Amino acid sequence: MKLSIPEREIMSPGHLACQGCGAALAMRYVLKSLGKRVIYSVPACCWSVIDGPFPYSSIGVPLFHTAFETAAAVASGIKAGLEIQNDEETRVVAWAGDGGTFDIGLQALSGAAERNDDFIYVCYDNEAYMNTGIQRSSATPWGAWTTTTPVKHFKKERKKNIVEILAAHRIPYIATASIAYPEDLIKKVEKIKTIKGTKFLHIISPCPPGWKSPPELSVKLAKLAVQSKIFPIFEIENGIKYKINIHVKKPVSVKEYLKPQGRFKHLTDQDIEHIQQDADAYYEWLLKQEELSNE
């Protein structure tokens, strides 16, 4: 029987992730697909800690820890260094959180994407600066509490659409993924392995301490995010060809997704309606993009 999730484990137990960490699962799945011939560039983010303190490391592949805004530029350098030494095969991954991607690392990411440098950029998105203690990032959704968007002044700005920014660079492949849909995630990494140029993978990664949600609900929340259309699962080829990979036929309400999360508990019904409309509208827009792509 051929397994849809590779059996091999590259990552070791004993890492320092919190219970129910979505980012730890994301790493585990991505490595299962990538295998050992890979080098990681990791900027300041939860994973700078999760991997383990010196002299320990849990991911089982070479990892270069680097400064917050440099994940993409370091990855470009690693790839060039390997290629000039006649190693075309080793894959390079920039592995960053949402702060290092949406905010401080955006310039380096844009530069690398414009050059179409040949590596995989993975953003594990837990929707705030979780490692420093839950401060808002531009990936924090409208309505969320964080330590810098206190309940009385919860975040009033929408989440930045990083995928559309990357699409505007016309890189060969962009995809969203969820740790609740590992088969879809693995399929995407397998596809990425066949593509040259800059690949961007955006993985929604629930964070129990930051989302104020029970650790055992992380996978369920990552599923509800998809089923409520908050985080649609799709891919974009060459910046213009859209394909929704998980069609939401019978959507659940956003309320079901928001409710188990303490970070949203202050929201009124009206606020929740606002989020619902926003999610519906984006999903509609994506359907149209998919339709246009098929014409």
Place this chain on the structure above:
Amino acid sequence: MRSVIMGNHALSYGAKLSRAQVIAAYPITPQTEVVELLSQLCANGDMKAKFIKVESEHSAMAASMGASATGARAFTATSSQGLALMHEVLHWAAGARLPIVMGNINRAFGPPWSIWTEQNDSIAQRDTGWLQIYASSNQEVLDSIIQSYKVAEKISLPIMVILDAFVLSHTYEVVDIPEQSIVDKYLPPLEMEYKLDWKNPHAFGGLTKPDWYYELRYQIEEAQEQAKKLIVDTGKEFKEMFGREYGLVEEYKMDDAEIVLISSSTIASTLHVVIDELREQGKKVGLLRIRVFRPFPSEELRKILKGRKKVAVIDRNISFGHEGAFFTETKAALFNEKDHPPIFGFIAGLGGRDVTPDVLKDIFNIVETTEWPEKDIYWIGVKL
């Protein structure tokens, strides 16, 4: 082959002859010709290197780090605002013990905008762990790049080769461009002991608690100390193969000098002419050029300055609220010596103001006619 080239191209040819494998750079006046020539050399196949045309200096250094960490020889060049933007990553490159070599063209910071020479950009990087070499001719620029790779790769620390904006960067001088085959003998291919290698996976730079961080910093200091002898030794080896020698400092007419003028970069080259003139007038004066600022050659300075009557340091930089950096370091090196000579500190030539032989003669006159420094710092030629 003897050619007439500008300082910027001396950097480019230095990188080419050193067989740099990855170049990541961003343009800034007055450094642009460095990357323009390197782009051409890479594009037409004269250099077997990858050129990453990054979107900022911050990424230039970050990409250089990535390349260097795989064991490739990395080169970049910048200036002024660009170097300041790199600041964070300069610490990272040194902390990661990566033997990157970079050219920096000394240029003043804005505001107000200035594109002319001043050392504040590189002086502001003195605590990053990078070695700093200040060159005083285009020949020395080219030779220093080659020598720097040899030193950097032995001690696993990055090196900055520094030259004055326009006075060197855009001035054409006769430069002997050595044969590639001889450079290859001097500088073998890079073999890094620790690098990113999928067959031997390790994490580099992971969270290190106070129980080991301190030792890692001590090792950087040890490497800086080790560099002093290495620079002298590789400089002698360089002389055997290329006929030109470079050490930590350069002495000129110092044998019987009673008054010693200390400076760096092109102010020091102008001082050669001034000292010749003053010698003709019977003045016992000599030049001590500080070539290597990090590691700082304290021991050499103590040895050379012992028993001299007076010392003057001319700085083309200013640590606001204090004085020039070479002055501070020189005084500090001599402080614990018994009976050390008086040391005068001068600021000159900021923002590219010409430091002419007449300016330098004025400085000499002050030193000659003043028994002991009357003020902490002398600003020369201020119009206010």
